[in-house]
Amino acid sequence: MIGKNGKQSHLAVHKPQHLERGARIGVVAPAGNVEPERLQAGVEAMRAEGFEVELAANLFASNGYLAGNPKQRADDLVAFFRRADIGAIFCARGGFGSVQLLPYLSSELREYPKIFVGYSDITVLLNWLRQFCGMVTFHAPMVAMDIARGLNPRSKAYLWQVLTGELREWKVALGEIIRPGRVEAEMIGGCLSLLVTTLGTPYEIDMQGKILFLEDVGEKPYRVERMLTQLKMAGKLDHVAGVLFGDFTNCEGDGPRDIRQIVVDLLGDATYPVVMGMNAGHGRENLALPFGARTALDGNASTLELLESPVA
Amino acid sequence: MIGKNGKQSHLAVHKPQHLERGARIGVVAPAGNVEPERLQAGVEAMRAEGFEVELAANLFASNGYLAGNPKQRADDLVAFFRRADIGAIFCARGGFGSVQLLPYLSSELREYPKIFVGYSDITVLLNWLRQFCGMVTFHAPMVAMDIARGLNPRSKAYLWQVLTGELREWKVALGEIIRPGRVEAEMIGGCLSLLVTTLGTPYEIDMQGKILFLEDVGEKPYRVERMLTQLKMAGKLDHVAGVLFGDFTNCEGDGPRDIRQIVVDLLGDATYPVVMGMNAGHGRENLALPFGARTALDGNASTLELLESPVA
Secondary structure: OOOOOOHHHHOOOEOOOOOOOOOEEEEEOOOEOOOHHHHHHHHHHHHHOOOEEEEOOOOOOOEOOEOOOHHHHHHHHHHHHHOOOOOEEEEOOOOOOHHHHHHHOOHHHHHOOOEEEEOHHHHHHHHHHHHHHOEOEEEOOOHHHHHHHOOOHHHHHHHHHHHOOOOOOEEEEOOOEEEOOEEEEEEEEEEHHHHHHOOOOOOOOOOOOOEEEEEEEOOOHHHHHHHHHHHHHOOOOOOOOEEEEEEEEOOOOOOOOOHHHHHHHHHOOOOOOEEEOOOOOOOOOOOOEEEOOEEEEEOOOOEEEEOOOOOO | OOOOOOHHHHOOOEOOOOOOOOOEEEEEOOOEOOOHHHHHHHHHHHHHOOOEEEEOOOOOOOEOOEOOOHHHHHHHHHHHHHOOOOOEEEEOOOOOOHHHHHHHOOHHHHHOOOEEEEOHHHHHHHHHHHHHHOEOEEEOOOHHHHHHHOOOHHHHHHHHHHHOOOOOOEEEEOOOEEEOOEEEEEEEEEEHHHHHHOOOOOOOOOOOOOEEEEEEEOOOHHHHHHHHHHHHHOOOOOOOOEEEEEEEEOOOOOOOOOHHHHHHHHHOOOOOOEEEOOOOOOOOOOOOEEEOOEEEEEOOOOEEEEOOOOOO
16 A cells, blocks of 8 residues: 555665667557657657657547546556566657556556656656656656657757766756755656646655756646645645756746746745756756756756766 | 644534625635726625625735735735624635635634635635634625626525525526435535645645535636546545536537546546536626535435525
């Protein structure tokens, strides 16, 4: 029985094996239903990088906006985790639905640490795999989305070079410092609206001692304030190591109270570093963020540093 | 110290005194900032009903989309509750911000049971006053919104006649029955997106043994599914007496998976009555719903009945 106290997040970290050029990547759709044309564009871009690509059995299943029923989607995911010839699992897209897989998943998956890539709605799975299976996961571009549209040079280089183990450390410049300080910790988080969706449930995310990364898309400022307020009232922001804000894409309002002002009001007196401006999330550049690998958030120099390779 | 277990909701119910024609109604803005013109139209409609209207000291304060800072908004609310010459407190509008008042409120308010009226973002206060102060509250039209636009005849009659004690019982026809059965219980709930905002916080709503009323506005079906899924995963739907769906205004998607289908999928096997089609919420008709008074949800005849006057 998995408890609510999040102790599972202190599981020993299982780094997945690095991805060899020529390896086979499995593509799943744990959330929204997938347009074949967009998927195809992404698959071709992955093949051009020198990988084989295999689509999950139920990838094109559809139930309204969902990619089939929850069991179909969970079965696809579990099947790829179990297969030794699958070097990595990439998600086709977000949307909604990942949370519905959780009742069908078990910590059995910890026996099969494997590169798992996605973001947005996939946030739920990224954090669940880290917290309940001890697995390093990757908040990074998806097949029928960013990869299909074409990654910009840095996003592309960082994604593939980190997954193949060619790039073991990096340091990127961030934006505005809200609170100073420097911390080294592992990172978790992702799409704010999905993180709050776990509150009060058995899948509630444990943020204690972690660098919390947050981004979102298409949420007006008052909604972002509502969600951040919920995290704060739930005590989730009391014991983080730091907070890093990525892109808040199409989150403009029609007045002076913008995302920055909300962050200042809610986190301006934090005792840990708070920095905005990481190029990750739903923006044009989407730098791959490993959850579970050691990173440094520097709220003095305004940088984020990957301190160790997230793959073995 | 207020606990998370919601035992406070079993406080003896304090029915507020009924509203006398000619009484003074105080208007507050616990959430979004208020347009003077729209407020004025609502105030005039209330005066036309034969009431005096007094605006809260900070009613037109503004902080971006918020009606001033949280303390200002809380002070206005507390001041009106304490004043013996104020017969009822109406909210000007929703938006966002009610949840920010909670740290400034205490169960001291239970000493001053008073008619309190609002919905949408005000959902947070309606349920908090019921749960932590034992007060009957009213999910009903707001001054700068429905009242300013002009209430339709039934909404208008039910609102004023119930608050003045002229109408002590009513019975209205609902829409589609999802699950049959008949229950008598008090009602709680309101705007779904605000109810989920309390999950995992000290203000988490206790729905046990209650008829849960749900409505929302401007949320695509996948978001409604996400929020209902969170309520369900949090165990909140396990021990309700019944579920009543009101208007889901501008919640259409672009495919076959609509609100009805989501309700069928998530609550189709419920052991309690589940009925859709209550004319309450953000729609054109907004029937006043008392939270804390005895009501009957009939999932055989598809009716909702008010069984006792919610005012003394």
